[in-house]
Amino acid sequence: MSLGKPIWQATRKFLQSILSEDNPELRDSKELRTKAFVPQKQAKLHLPVNIGHYSDFYASKEHASNCGIMFRGKDNALMPNWLHLPVGYHGRASSIVVSGTDIARPSGQRSPGKGQPPVFGPSVKLDYELEMAFFVGTGNKLGERIPIQQTRDHIFGMVVMNDWSARDIQAWEYVPLGPFLSKSFGTTISPWVVTLDALEPFLVDGPTQDPTPFPYLQEKGKTAYNINLEAKMKPCDASTYKTLTRSNLKYMYWSISQQLAHHTVNGCNMGTGDLCGTGTISGPGDDAKGSLLEITYNGRDEIDFGNGIKRLFVEDGDEIVMTGYCQGEGYKVGFGECCCKIVPTTYRE
Amino acid sequence: MSLGKPIWQATRKFLQSILSEDNPELRDSKELRTKAFVPQKQAKLHLPVNIGHYSDFYASKEHASNCGIMFRGKDNALMPNWLHLPVGYHGRASSIVVSGTDIARPSGQRSPGKGQPPVFGPSVKLDYELEMAFFVGTGNKLGERIPIQQTRDHIFGMVVMNDWSARDIQAWEYVPLGPFLSKSFGTTISPWVVTLDALEPFLVDGPTQDPTPFPYLQEKGKTAYNINLEAKMKPCDASTYKTLTRSNLKYMYWSISQQLAHHTVNGCNMGTGDLCGTGTISGPGDDAKGSLLEITYNGRDEIDFGNGIKRLFVEDGDEIVMTGYCQGEGYKVGFGECCCKIVPTTYRE
Ligand SMILES: [Ca+2]
Numbered sequence A, B: 001m002s003l004g005k006p007i008w009q010a011t012r013k014f015l016q017s018i019l020s021e022d023n024p025e026l027r028d029s030k031e032l033r034t035k036a037f038v039p040q041k042q043a044k045l046h047l048p049v050n051i052g053h054y055s056d057f058y059a060s061k062e063h064a065s066n067c068g069i070m071f072r073g074k075d076n077a078l079m080p081n082w083l084h085l086p087v088g089y090h091g092r093a094s095s096i097v098v099s100g101t102d103i104a105r106p107s108g109q110r111s112p113g114k115g116q117p118p119v120f121g122p123s124v125k126l127d128y129e130l131e132m133a134f135f136v137g138t139g140n141k142l143g144e145r146i147p148i149q150q151t152r153d154h155i156f157g158m159v160v161m162n163d164w165s166a167r168d169i170q171a172w173e174y175v176p177l178g179p180f181l182s183k184s185f186g187t188t189i190s191p192w193v194v195t196l197d198a199l200e201p202f203l204v205d206g207p208t209q210d211p212t213p214f215p216y217l218q219e220k221g222k223t224a225y226n227i228n229l230e231a232k233m234k235p236c237d238a239s240t241y242k243t244l245t246r247s248n249l250k251y252m253y254w255s256i257s258q259q260l261a262h263h264t265v266n267g268c269n270m271g272t273g274d275l276c277g278t279g280t281i282s283g284p285g286d287d288a289k290g291s292l293l294e295i296t297y298n299g300r301d302e303i304d305f306g307n308g309i310k311r312l313f314v315e316d317g318d319e320i321v322m323t324g325y326c327q328g329e330g331y332k333v334g335f336g337e338c339c340c341k342i343v344p345t346t347y348r349e
């Protein structure tokens, strides 16, 4: 990854050629095929890279608006800065795990109500956030920046991400310095990285940005990726999954190029393996809400899974599966599954 | 560092023995001495470890109160959560540099006034934060925690830290997810790590904590370290330093043990080389304010350096030097200098 885009492209080309049905080299050699392939069912997938540092953005206008309306009312839904910059924050890289890894419910402090003293215990508002994230392939030196025209040469590729969030812990802890323990107990990513080159056929126009961003955030041409996203849930006592979110990365207001240009405009150095989350990708319409916070209106409206099974948030044993794919003509580009089961808290006095 | 406390202690004991004036082994062998020592002036100091992840707390009640009064008035100075938990946030580890490294002024967005559109340019409110920070020596697995009684076995040692902060960028960007680019352009630490064993003689009683913290934050015995801290500044056009802050780590409300116990109570995994900042260490009294934000009341009151030189914030070419030491009977334990010069922004359109 640190070798840079020309090497990424050459490697991709070689793989495409060697795996092509027109190329007999692998196709006709059982010996080589046995050496090169592992049956999918036997493959154990690991984190694709040693993740350096991790930041998370908040770049979906629908998500920011849904949350803002809930907590501050319709007139103050978007903070004054939101339309001027891609809001982001530093996250915890150590607790990012690959799809299929169980995550334990976090314990922590929460407020039972305004003015009341906090209580301590396992989170009672455990939520998912349907996101994508991009890996930085090659970075920049401290004090320098990555101009927006060059960002796509630095971004290696993307994954689907579930930014697990404990809403009760978050609501209590986050003033004034942002989310901390409400996010750092585990974050799930899909197991392989789809390179930007593979995504290029799916570039589409991004949303209109008004007001016009500062020059360092201005980009030309197509800026958004048409990637279908889905989140489904299987409660522990249910036998099937129910799709809760159908969204698309193309709805995102601030592009990944804008995110990287912004992240480095102050001279912050990015490195190979750094990960940047997009923030929850909600879209227009009720079925495109990217978190239970939005879907249940912060625990007000139950989701009915049938057979008497209902949920406001994620309970122990529940599973969330996220998927993403691009629809080409006669083919799909997929991201693998981003799945995770929540297990009981491990906290003991 | 990853080998654990028994090895840290054995190594310290060996170094103390071999460097003792009673031990002839090094003392009487010019050859060995030449091999073992580098003249201080020729030594180039590097970052002491490969820093993994970085979090910063906000654990000084005086600092939180000074800031709170400025921005929210006396009655709402401390947020409702502040007395219940050590507030912290994830920081950017990549931009932490060793003392003596110049840092470029960050460029970014700031608001010229409420309701007005933001402007872009080099920060005009560049500030220092006098902090200390501790390195995690051995960590914990994801989903587990470090109980407060065990924290001092996991903490390797401490450094002095200047958490450079661009107040104008911070004020505009930080809602609702916390500081981001206002902090990630550079953070300076002193060059060597003083182990907790070396600091043990300087343990003193911590401040009274009211309300009583949750059990996971309760500790017995002496919990604070008596470490004298100082920040001085040399404006680019001045010839001498002026001390701006005289404080002490013992003033800090939430101890480093409480910080580490809190950080892991949700199951967040810490690793060897992770760094945790204490937050700005202000103390009682006007000369113990740990940042220019507090000293100048957010740019209202100028600091007079004589010869017509005045400052509200840090200008290009200005230098900040921070020091810390413990005063023993007839000896001092020092942390080396944490110094840094601010150079002009490197941002070009
Ligand atoms: Ca998120």
Ligand SMILES: [Ca+2]
Pocket: B056, B057, B129, B131, B163, B277, B279, B280
């Ligand atoms: Ca700080």
Ligand SMILES: [Mg+2]
Pocket: A162, A163, A164, A165, A183, A184, A185, A186, A187
């Ligand atoms: Mg997370």
Ligand SMILES: [Mg+2]
Pocket: B162, B163, B164, B165, B183, B184, B185, B186, B187
């Ligand atoms: Mg900093």
Ligand code: NI
Pocket: A052, A053, A054, A093, B052, B053, B054, B093
């Ligand atoms: Ni990191």
